[in-house]
Amino acid sequence: MSKNVKNSDTGEILDLQSRHIPCPKSQQEFAIDVLLGLSHTHKWLPCKYIYDERGSLLFEQIMACPEYYLTDCEMEILKTYKKEIIAKIGKGKINLVELGAGSGEKTKILLQEMITDNIDVTFIPIDISSSAIRNFTTNLKKQLPGIKIKGLVSEYFKGIRWLSNLNCCTNVILFLGSNIGNFEPAGANVFLSSLWNACNDGDYLVTGFDLKKDIQLLLNAYNDSGGVTAEFNLNLLRRINNELGGDFDLKEFQYYSTFDAISGAMQSYLISRKKQYVVIDEINRMFSFKSWESIHTESSYKFLVDDIEKLASRNGFEIIEHFFDSKNYFMDSLWQVRKE
Numbered sequence: 001m002s003k004n005v006k007n008s009d010t011g012e013i014l015d016l017q018s019r020h021i022p023c024p025k026s027q028q029e030f031a032i033d034v035l036l037g038l039s040h041t042h043k044w045l046p047c048k049y050i051y052d053e054r055g056s057l058l059f060e061q062i063m064a065c066p067e068y069y070l071t072d073c074e075m076e077i078l079k080t081y082k083k084e085i086i087a088k089i090g091k092g093k094i095n096l097v098e099l100g101a102g103s104g105e106k107t108k109i110l111l112q113e114m115i116t117d118n119i120d121v122t123f124i125p126i127d128i129s130s131s132a133i134r135n136f137t138t139n140l141k142k143q144l145p146g147i148k149i150k151g152l153v154s155e156y157f158k159g160i161r162w163l164s165n166l167n168c169c170t171n172v173i174l175f176l177g178s179n180i181g182n183f184e185p186a187g188a189n190v191f192l193s194s195l196w197n198a199c200n201d202g203d204y205l206v207t208g209f210d211l212k213k214d215i216q217l218l219l220n221a222y223n224d225s226g227g228v229t230a231e232f233n234l235n236l237l238r239r240i241n242n243e244l245g246g247d248f249d250l251k252e253f254q255y256y257s258t259f260d261a262i263s264g265a266m267q268s269y270l271i272s273r274k275k276q277y278v279v280i281d282e283i284n285r286m287f288s289f290k291s292w293e294s295i296h297t298e299s300s301y302k303f304l305v306d307d308i309e310k311l312a313s314r315n316g317f318e319i320i321e322h323f324f325d326s327k328n329y330f331m332d333s334l335w336q337v338r339k340e
């Protein structure tokens, strides 16, 4: 996708990921992260690289899997409490900014309600996946004609730096889907403190948290019977093959996801089924894999309400209200930025 497409208030997409054409900086970062991750004693790859066009589509399929309760629970919360959430935020002019927006199915519930309430809202979805932003903005313009939308293709932290310039009205930041659970605990604090720095006093944050629950439900959610989550994780290796000239044989890697009771997270891996070597041309390296050696691909932390409240207070946010689904599997928490 080209950078800086169109200028109208209803259709702008700004691409911060491909600003350094012909040698996109994002591609260099991908290569460096792969080199660092696969050179580590315990091999790992950042989960953000799962999300190219195919990865984003696979994630939409995961959301439709019967085992993946997270989406239905958060959908229920937003449908049930949309009026309360909007009433707490107030009905002045707002920028609704969504980090890691994906297909935005749940966000439409809030947007539709804001438009019905005649709230002057500009929607700014931010996502590392350019196809997710392109599809979401196109669909939204059809479904909610006249909506003011500015899509931003960007990694979270670049997006956060960009949004520090937004001080014309109240900013309401959405971070749904328990995306926050993909950070290691220290990373979640860095993310929240960066967000706090970029926001103005009185801005709001709505964050989705997947709560701790029966382990079997967690195991089922990350090991769907259709194998979609396995394909989703394998997309990381497929991307390395396609974009960095890798020769991973995908059949020779097994997806494995388990709950780690000490960290309190679902931990996902791709495991080499045999001793093998993989060459990645773009970084001029060959990596060796022992039989059953793992590559860590994703952490998905699960939370207690107490953990969530500590995260808020440690990073300068006041908790306004917690909203739960009827099974208490998931929580959307509304916080306000406090600087004075």
Ligand SMILES: C[S@@+](CC[C@H](N)C(=O)[O-])C[C@H]1O[C@@H](n2cnc3c(N)ncnc32)[C@H](O)[C@@H]1O
Residues within 6 Å of the ligand: 047, 048, 051, 056, 059, 099, 100, 101, 102, 103, 104, 105, 106, 126, 127, 128, 129, 132, 154, 155, 156, 157, 175, 176, 177, 178, 179
């Ligand atoms: C688990 S999906 C959730 C999507 C959406 N928030 C929801 O609740 O349905 C994560 C989304 O965040 C995006 N994403 C992941 N890591 C990112 C990063 N580091 N910076 C920006 N976007 C990221 C992905 O492209 C994907 O669309």
